Amino acid sequence: MKLMIRWYRWIAALVGGAVAGALVPAVAxxxxxxxxxxxxxxxxxxxxxxxxxxxxxxxxLCCLLVVALIVLVVVMIARRRK
Numbered sequence: 235m236k237l238m239i240r241w242y243r244w245i246a247a248l249v250g251g252a253v254a255g256a257l258v259p260a261v262a263x264x265x266x267x268x269x270x271x272x273x274x275x276x277x278x279x280x281x282x283x284x285x286x287x288x289x290x291x292x293x294x295l296c297c298l299l300v301v302a303l304i305v306l307v308v309v310m311i312a313r314r315r316k
Contacts, residue, residue, distance in 0.1 A: 248305065
């Protein structure tokens with residue numbers, strides 16, 4: 235059980251660090267750049283098209299696969315160091 239808790243904490247720290255490292259600078263940049271704010275406002279005004287749901291699901295699935303691949307590579311590298 236201790237091994238499972240240790241792995242859970244390690245993965246949670248890894249994911250938290252990755253999210254903080256990627257999203258915090260992106261949000262800060264988007265908040266300070268007026269062009270990004272204008273694009274966001276235009277996207278909010280635009281009506282949804284019929285094919286957007288499929289593209290959104292596919293994009294989310296692709297993003298999830300990329301994140302899983304990155305986590306897998308980091309875990310494999312960490313195992314080789316020990």
